[in-house]
Amino acid sequence: MRTSPYILSLFGLGALLCMALSAHAEFSGRIAFLHGDTQADRRVYVTDPASGDVIPMGPGDHDGPPVWAPDGTHLAFTSREGEGLGIAVARLDGSGFRMLDTEAAWNQHPAWDSDSRRIAYTASEGSPETGTLRVFDLDTNTETVWGGGHAGLVQPVWLGESLLIALLQAELEGLDDAEAEIWHGIDPDPKNTLLAIGMMGAPGNLSTHLFAVTSDHALPLPDMVLPSRGNYVEWNIAINPRGGRHIAFESNDGGDREIYNLTQRGAFNLSNHRAADWNPVWSPRGDWLAFESFRSGRRGVYRVNPDTALVLPVAVSEAGDASGPTWSPDGRWIACVSTAETGSPEIILVNLRDDSIRLLTQGGVNLAPAWQPGEGR
Amino acid sequence: MKRFAFVFIFVVFHVFPASARQPDGTLGVIRGPHSGKPAIATPGATIEIQAIRRGDVRLLSDSSEHPLVVAWREQLDGSFEARGDLPRDMPSGTYTLVLEHEGGVDRSARAVFIIEAFPERYLFAHITDAYIGQDEQAAVHLRAVISAINDRHEIEPEPDESDDADAPLPVAFVLVTGDLTASGAPEEFQQVVDILATCAVPVFVVPGEHDAVGMVYEAFFGPATYRFVYGEDGYLAIDTRDPVPADDAHPQQSLLERYRRELMPRRWSIGFTHRYDPMMGMRAQMVLFIDAPLDHLVFGHWGRANTEEERLTPWGHTGITVTPSAAQGAYRFIEVGPHALRPGPVETIAE
Numbered sequence A: 001m002r003t004s005p006y007i008l009s010l011f012g013l014g015a016l017l018c019m020a021l022s023a024h025a026e027f028s029g030r031i032a033f034l035h036g037d038t039q040a041d042r043r044v045y046v047t048d049p050a051s052g053d054v055i056p057m058g059p060g061d062h063d064g065p066p067v068w069a070p071d072g073t074h075l076a077f078t079s080r081e082g083e084g085l086g087i088a089v090a091r092l093d094g095s096g097f098r099m100l101d102t103e104a105a106w107n108q109h110p111a112w113d114s115d116s117r118r119i120a121y122t123a124s125e126g127s128p129e130t131g132t133l134r135v136f137d138l139d140t141n142t143e144t145v146w147g148g149g150h151a152g153l154v155q156p157v158w159l160g161e162s163l164l165i166a167l168l169q170a171e172l173e174g175l176d177d178a179e180a181e182i183w184h185g186i187d188p189d190p191k192n193t194l195l196a197i198g199m200m201g202a203p204g205n206l207s208t209h210l211f212a213v214t215s216d217h218a219l220p221l222p223d224m225v226l227p228s229r230g231n232y233v234e235w236n237i238a239i240n241p242r243g244g245r246h247i248a249f250e251s252n253d254g255g256d257r258e259i260y261n262l263t264q265r266g267a268f269n270l271s272n273h274r275a276a277d278w279n280p281v282w283s284p285r286g287d288w289l290a291f292e293s294f295r296s297g298r299r300g301v302y303r304v305n306p307d308t309a310l311v312l313p314v315a316v317s318e319a320g321d322a323s324g325p326t327w328s329p330d331g332r333w334i335a336c337v338s339t340a341e342t343g344s345p346e347i348i349l350v351n352l353r354d355d356s357i358r359l360l361t362q363g364g365v366n367l368a369p370a371w372q373p374g375e376g377r
Numbered sequence B: 001m002k003r004f005a006f007v008f009i010f011v012v013f014h015v016f017p018a019s020a021r022q023p024d025g026t027l028g029v030i031r032g033p034h035s036g037k038p039a040i041a042t043p044g045a046t047i048e049i050q051a052i053r054r055g056d057v058r059l060l061s062d063s064s065e066h067p068l069v070v071a072w073r074e075q076l077d078g079s080f081e082a083r084g085d086l087p088r089d090m091p092s093g094t095y096t097l098v099l100e101h102e103g104g105v106d107r108s109a110r111a112v113f114i115i116e117a118f119p120e121r122y123l124f125a126h127i128t129d130a131y132i133g134q135d136e137q138a139a140v141h142l143r144a145v146i147s148a149i150n151d152r153h154e155i156e157p158e159p160d161e162s163d164d165a166d167a168p169l170p171v172a173f174v175l176v177t178g179d180l181t182a183s184g185a186p187e188e189f190q191q192v193v194d195i196l197a198t199c200a201v202p203v204f205v206v207p208g209e210h211d212a213v214g215m216v217y218e219a220f221f222g223p224a225t226y227r228f229v230y231g232e233d234g235y236l237a238i239d240t241r242d243p244v245p246a247d248d249a250h251p252q253q254s255l256l257e258r259y260r261r262e263l264m265p266r267r268w269s270i271g272f273t274h275r276y277d278p279m280m281g282m283r284a285q286m287v288l289f290i291d292a293p294l295d296h297l298v299f300g301h302w303g304r305a306n307t308e309e310e311r312l313t314p315w316g317h318t319g320i321t322v323t324p325s326a327a328q329g330a331y332r333f334i335e336v337g338p339h340a341l342r343p344g345p346v347e348t349i350a351e
Helices: A004-019 A164-171 A177-184 B002-015 B136-153 B186-196 B216-221 B252-263 B282-291
Strands: A031-035 A043-047 A054-057 A074-081 A084-091 A106-112 A118-124 A132-137 A142-146 A153-158 A194-200 A207-213 A218-220 A234-239 A247-251 A258-263 A266-269 A277-282 A289-293 A300-304 A311-315 A322-327 A333-338 A346-351 A357-359 A366-371 B030-032 B039-041 B046-051 B055-060 B065-068 B070-074 B080-085 B093-101 B104-114 B122-127 B171-177 B203-206 B226-230 B233-238 B269-273 B296-299 B319-322 B330-336 B341-343
Touching: A043 A074, A074 A106, A084 A118, A106 A153, A118 A153, A132 A153, A153 A207, A153 A234, A164 A177, A164 A207, A194 A218, A194 A234, A207 A234, A234 A277, A234 B282, A247 A277, A258 A277, A258 A289, A277 A322, A289 A322, A300 A322, A300 A333, A311 A322, A311 A333, A311 A346, A333 A366, A346 A366, B030 B104, B039 B046, B039 B226, B046 B093, B122 B136, B136 B171, B136 B186, B136 B330, B171 B269, B171 B296, B186 B203, B186 B216, B203 B233, B203 B269, B226 B252, B233 B252, B233 B282, B252 B282
Parallel strands: A084 A106, A322 A366, B039 B104, B122 B171, B171 B203, B233 B269, B269 B296, B296 B319
Antiparallel strands: A031 A043, A031 A366, A043 A054, A074 A084, A106 A118, A118 A132, A132 A142, A153 A194, A194 A207, A207 A218, A234 A247, A247 A258, A258 A266, A277 A289, A289 A300, A300 A311, A322 A333, A333 A346, A346 A357, B030 B046, B046 B080, B055 B065, B055 B093, B070 B080, B093 B104, B122 B330, B226 B233, B330 B341
């Protein structure tokens, strides 16, 4: 169902109206998001919160959540290709749209490297348990299988500036010679290392684990870096932009789903509530971690200080659910999805200093906001 | 003459209760409960009503009429929700929900089913993949399956069998897990509504990928993610119609977590959906099968039954039952009791 001209004009007007009261200097960077009543007509758009301008990206056919390149010049997102999903790339003005030449039918979870020249993603023929990680080099237009072809790897993230591997290599104990040799054989260059979720076990007894992945290896992180031993299910790895060894992730270790922060001193439960806690997202400076929680009864967005574990509400309401937090480049705002304003999913902007809320969209179903990183503005 | 007009109007409104559905079969002012998502309750219980206008509410059967006192709350999207307590002396039966609003009168046939008490053991029927519109046989087979379920529903235990563990169990309701239609066309949905209306027991539906054409499914059956309670047990409807079923960005995720937690104290928590697929959004899988796993999941799509080896989801905690296509005349009953869930064998209509 194609509604884009009508919707564009509708929410272009709505966006302009919503932004009428905003000072231009308040917002920096553009926000990409999904709009569409159904999965079939979801399309990625980019809007400038200051001006209200809206630009569609690509044709819009089962588009997935947009992911900005670190330099802020391009977006990557999944989109329908044949009977599966491909990886689409476009410039922030909508030009240069192309589908990457991938081998597998189903490609998901695109992740840009720190140089904005490579994209890692999950590739499979329809079953994540048999999927592999691929890296697409935009300069050479080539796809490479990573992790030595290890099956069952999903949701990759680039280590970036993180020193995790180097720190692990220095601290590993209790490993037999063969395993230690593999770990010490890994190039500690974080720019060429991914972290990913790896499926473990057989059907009927599946769990997951955190894996370090290079072009040739896929190694489960030693149990010592995880909250405890056991078969748990981890998800949503988030690397702290400050580097070092702060890595957040979800786990149901402990009986309910929590946000953990992996530091040099071990893994700590940051969210620590009996209600489900999901989706950690670091602030640009790495000094706060936004996440989702059902602790109020409805799904809400919160932020936690990783040093003190102080939790503050960002978008919490009895009237609706909030999700999908993304930080402004200056760390003063969080954009997220909220149903508390109109009953439908809208993108709102929350000022973290005065808790004021601005409505970015109005009408239809709006999802998965992603705030442009500071470099590309 | 006036007396005749009054009698005529009385007869029209009470002997021929029109459906809430529009002439094209879509939902009217009343958005729930309706014939694809009814309320099953005992006298004195509270039911919830959703509508796009508020007004006076009553329940109507062939033999009785009961006004309900309800309190309407306006929702953010301009619709209304109400809660109403059923009379404590309300007879068992199938009721049409009637809403008199400023613009007229709306009726939702087969919206409320009143029963004396929830049994500790019961059956529910599982139908899937009817593909109405595929060919004439699809409708013939679905009617025959419904008829077979009705026949089973009418079997009552002998007086001396009431405490017998092998006595026939009542058929409580039917779950229809998607691909109701062949192509999601409105006329196909209308035919589905008409055929399911011949069922003697309540019917709950969810969409499949064949039903995924814009918002047409919602026009006929409302939101595809919902839950209901039957006695001690909870049932959770999951929307898996999309190519990436229940994907992580879908607003459904919030509902699944809340509904799952609501149903956790229940004796059994049973999910029903069109399909389980490894490509299913990981968030939904964590909510439903990992963090607080459902006891059982009922689905279709495969065109066959699950084998002995295919008893659980890959995560290991949730049992599964897969039934072949109703378009081929297949259906089955699942027994729900205090100690176990027992899927019965696949049954096939006689040609």
